[in-house]
Amino acid sequence: MKLAQEFRRKSVYSIAVMFDRLFNYLPRPLALFAGSWLGLVAHKIVTRDQMRMFRHLSIAYENSLSANEKTVIGRTFYISSGRNIADLMRFSSLHADEILKVVDCSGIKYFERAYNRGKGVLGITGHLGNFELLAAYLAKLGYKVGAIGRKLADSKLNNLLLEKRQKMGIVNFDSTEPPQKIISWLRAGGAIGAAIDLDSTKLRSVFLPTFGRISKVPAGQSIIAARTGAALIPMVCIRTNLGRYQVIIKPEIPITYTSNGDSEADIIQTTLDCHHVLEKLIDQYREQWIWMHNRWHSAP
Numbered sequence: 001m002k003l004a005q006e007f008r009r010k011s012v013y014s015i016a017v018m019f020d021r022l023f024n025y026l027p028r029p030l031a032l033f034a035g036s037w038l039g040l041v042a043h044k045i046v047t048r049d050q051m052r053m054f055r056h057l058s059i060a061y062e063n064s065l066s067a068n069e070k071t072v073i074g075r076t077f078y079i080s081s082g083r084n085i086a087d088l089m090r091f092s093s094l095h096a097d098e099i100l101k102v103v104d105c106s107g108i109k110y111f112e113r114a115y116n117r118g119k120g121v122l123g124i125t126g127h128l129g130n131f132e133l134l135a136a137y138l139a140k141l142g143y144k145v146g147a148i149g150r151k152l153a154d155s156k157l158n159n160l161l162l163e164k165r166q167k168m169g170i171v172n173f174d175s176t177e178p179p180q181k182i183i184s185w186l187r188a189g190g191a192i193g194a195a196i197d198l199d200s201t202k203l204r205s206v207f208l209p210t211f212g213r214i215s216k217v218p219a220g221q222s223i224i225a226a227r228t229g230a231a232l233i234p235m236v237c238i239r240t241n242l243g244r245y246q247v248i249i250k251p252e253i254p255i256t257y258t259s260n261g262d263s264e265a266d267i268i269q270t271t272l273d274c275h276h277v278l279e280k281l282i283d284q285y286r287e288q289w290i291w292m293h294n295r296w297h298s299a300p
Contacts, residue, residue, distance in 0.1 A: 013156045020160075023089040028098065031086045032243060039082025043075050050074055053291040060211035060295075076287040080239050084130040091136060092164035099140045099168075103133070103237070107249030111191075114231030114252055115143060120186025122221045124234040124253065124274045126197030127290045128282055130245060132165075134237035135193055137247055139169030146171040146185055146192040175202070179224065186230045194221035196274060197282070197289075199297045206268050207300045208275050211283075216298040222270040225255050226263075232270070234277040238285050250277055 019038070023031040043050065053074040057065060065073075091099050114121050123138075125131055132147075139145040147170050151158055165172050173182055173192065185192060196218045199205075203218040210217070225232050234250040256269040282289045 013154055013160070016157060016160060019085075020089045023086045024095070028087075028090065028095070029243075031090060032083045035082035035084070035086030036079050037082070038085070039078040039080065040075070042082065043078035049292040052294070053077070056291045056294060056296075057286075059213060060291075073287045074291065077289070077291065080288055084133070084239065087130065088132050088136075088164070091133065092167045096140070096168065099133070099137055102243070103137050103245045103247055105137070105247040105249065107235075107251075108247075110251050111138070111143075111233055111235070111249050114233055115189070115191060117231065118189045120189060120228060120230035121191035122186070122225055122230050122232050123191060123193040124196060124221065124232055124278060125193050125236055126195050126278050126282065127293070128197070128236050128278075128285060129238040129288045131193070131195070131237060133245060134235060134247060135165075135170045136168035137237065137245075138191065144171070144188075144190040145169065146173050146182075146190055148173045148175055148182070148192065148194070150175045179220070183224060183228055186224070186228050194218070196221060196271075197278060197295070198293060199295055201298070205298075206271050207298075208268075208272055210275070210279060210295050213296050214300055215296045217271055217275050219267050219271040221274065222255070222267045225270070226257075226266065232274060234274065234281070236278075236281050236285075238288060248281070253277065 022034065026034060054067075054070050057070040057073060061070075111121065123134070125134060135145045135147045147165060149161070149165075149172055151174055162172050171185070171190070173185070182192060198218070199216045200218065204220050204223065205216045206219045207214050208217045209215070221232065224230060232253040232255065234253065236248050238246045238248060240246055253270070253273045256266045256273070
């Protein structure tokens with residue numbers, strides 16, 4: 001079993017390095033074409049994920065989407081993800097200068113206003129579109145940006161990811177590190193992404209409706225914002241049909257402080273406000289979200 005796991009890890013790392021070199025060697029149009037085919041092949045292979053995506057789309061949309069529409073969403077997600085990977089490998093190696101050329105942004109004033117207060121920014125986001133590029137784009141504009149990531153089992157693959165984040169100007173925070181490190185970063189005026197779209201047993205969470213059905217939503221960002229005064233700014237990076245990206249930044253979400261001092265109610269309300277904004281974005285760009293993840297895994 002251990003030999004099989006070790007072989008699989010080495011194989012994944014070798015494939016990652018191979019595609020990294022390929023995508024950086026090819027001109028961007030060809031790299032994106034290769035990424036599309038990589039995504040399409042992956043979609044054909046991972047039949048279990050296809051079934052999961054279909055099932056979860058059925059939970060979220062019931063009969064408002066046809067079976068064919070759900071299948072197309074799954075296939076489009078994989079093709080788009082292949083293109084995202086191609087771009088990320090290019091941007092984090094030899095072609096970082098391309099980032100600002102292919103990314104448009106709406107709502108940057110909301111981020112700037114909050115960032116300039118100097119109390120830190122918690123970017124409310126999720127696994128929608130090219131979420132890694134979102135942090136890289138803001139870092140390229142000159143902002144202090146951090147990302148929280150879970151350490152990968154393969155140390156070589158993990159180091160490769162960390163190296164690429166660093167090359168794009170992103171400071172990495174391990175998900176196992178104490179919250180105080182993130183709080184210190186925010187108090188120093190930095191920005192950091194907070195993905196709130198996954199069901200996790202390792203994060204402080206509350207139960208809220210997601211597409212009409214109760215799910216577990218991370219609440220750590222609401223607690224930290226209330227403690228530090230950091231701004232909660234929703235933001236995503238969406239791939240467009242023209243080989244470009246659109247960073248969408250929404251107005252700041254106010255932190256709820258009730259007159260009766262019920263801190264738990266405040267946390268729930270602030271988290272709900274964050275969740276509502278992100279859910280609308282996922283609905284609007286549903287073909288770019290990770291529907292293979294079971295958003296409704298945990299029961300209240």
